[in-house]
Amino acid sequence: MTRPIGIYVHHQGAGHWQRACLIGGALDRPCTLLGTFAACDRRDAPGPLIHLPDDRIAGFDGHDREADRPTSLHYAPLGHPGIRERMARIAAWIAEADPVLMIVDVSVEVALLCRLLSVPTLVVRLAGTRTDPPHLDAFRSASRLLAPFPADLDTEDMPDWIRARTIYSGFLGAAPAPAPEDGRIVVVFGQGGEGGRLAALSEAARAVPDRAWHVLGPVQDVGGAASRPANLHLHGWVADVGAHLAQASLVVGSGGDGVVAAVVGAGKRFVCLPEPRPYDEQASKAEALARLGAAIVQQGWPEGADWPDLVRRGLALDPARIAGLAEPDALARTAAGIEAMAREIEGRPRPGG
Known part of the structure; x- marks a missing residue:
């Protein structure tokens, strides 16, 4: 047997x-x-x-x-x-x-x-x-x-x-099915962290108003929907993250294994915001991605005024760098x-x- x-x-x-x-x-x-x-x-x-x-x-x-x-x-x-x-x-x-x-x-x-x-x-x-x-x-x-x-x-x-x-x-x-990019920014919060905060996400979306912001995963303080900008869309937990990533021109997320693997599989430009973890797990991975020119790394959630430059730098990345880390x-x-x-x-x- x-x-x-x-x-x-x-x-x-x-x-x-x-x-x-x-x-x-x-x-x-x-x-x-x-x-x-x-x-x-x-x-x-x-x-x-x-x-x-x-x-x-x-x-x-x-x-x-x-x-x-x-x-x-x-x-x-x-x-x-x-x-x-x-x-x-x-x-x-x-x-x-x-x-x-x-x-x-x-x-x-x-x-x-x-x-x-x-x-x-x-x-x-x-x-x-x-x-x-x-x-x-x-x-x-x-x-x-x-x-x-x-x-x-x-x-x-x-x-x-x-x-x-x-x-x-x-x-x-598996890599998601390819789809045309539509300019959107996709923000991904994984299960292991605290999730996002509506006020901070709203501030980011207002700072870059010409882009649609689509947020996947948990978001706290969603009761303030009246003040949410029109270009900010909250999806909560989704069954198929890849379908959203396929349309993204830029992805924002942590340095967790699941998030990084999904972004690599989709071959997307990436702004990595590593979260505190024992043994610098996420920070170490983020540093390696930056060293390879595969991501822009920012420690902690950025202030609203920082987002236009971060988005500009993220969009200037060559997506072939991060896609090259994928192995079919x-x-x-x-x-x-x-x-x-x-x-x-x-x-x-x-x-x-």
Whole structure:
């Protein structure tokens, strides 16, 4: 019987879920996703789901608020029943399903748990400065690493041994159907951030009145609709972001994986506004895009008076630069690499019998 692959899916933002669905759907063997899926559209799941209890503490801000913890761990609050049950369910599924491989996207603690359970891992390595002791231990514990971006966007000072262990998937996902650009500016807010604010968006649209502004994703304070300029259009969550991007002359968005992958796939001029993230994940990616001439980068939401110049500079970009980062075969190539890794593992004799 073909042994399955498990994918651990982190619950911050939508990028981990989208990546897991794409990879799982492209594999030629059974695939089970393990994670906290309350905010996900589970109809997209490529296989069975193992729902895990939430591991966040009250007032969660990314930190466990412990004064001391082992140097190999990032997040290990004491006395949390959700974490205890979460790890127990992962271990129980591994014991029952006997997976050939666990893809961990992302968690140092889950990567180390899988290693302790004698399961080979493919650990997802996000952008940013991830050379702290916990990340390095997770990388050492892994059979291989998977970077969900092109090698050209990697951190310049990344150690050679980490690069050598890394499969660079490139940006995954299909390019939208081409459509004529109509001059619009499309602003994209992803699931992992706070969304936009109507007052700030209105100010931007008034500063560049000759362009239609189309906003995708959550917007706060929408009650002030009476003061909204006529060229500002709020769409909320949309099923097909690509259809909106295809018509855009310029895209404004964060440095999150999902947003950047969508813009790269559409080959659009990009003003990147990286949001604060641990390990400078978005800032690092934005800096690499700017270095390649593929985006204009601005820290924080711009003041109204700054928008005309930002739009002018964004429209002056050569869209071929960002389009050149797209790889049409990225998903198929990545899935084939994972399959080859799984077959190689299956071909090894098992220690102890």
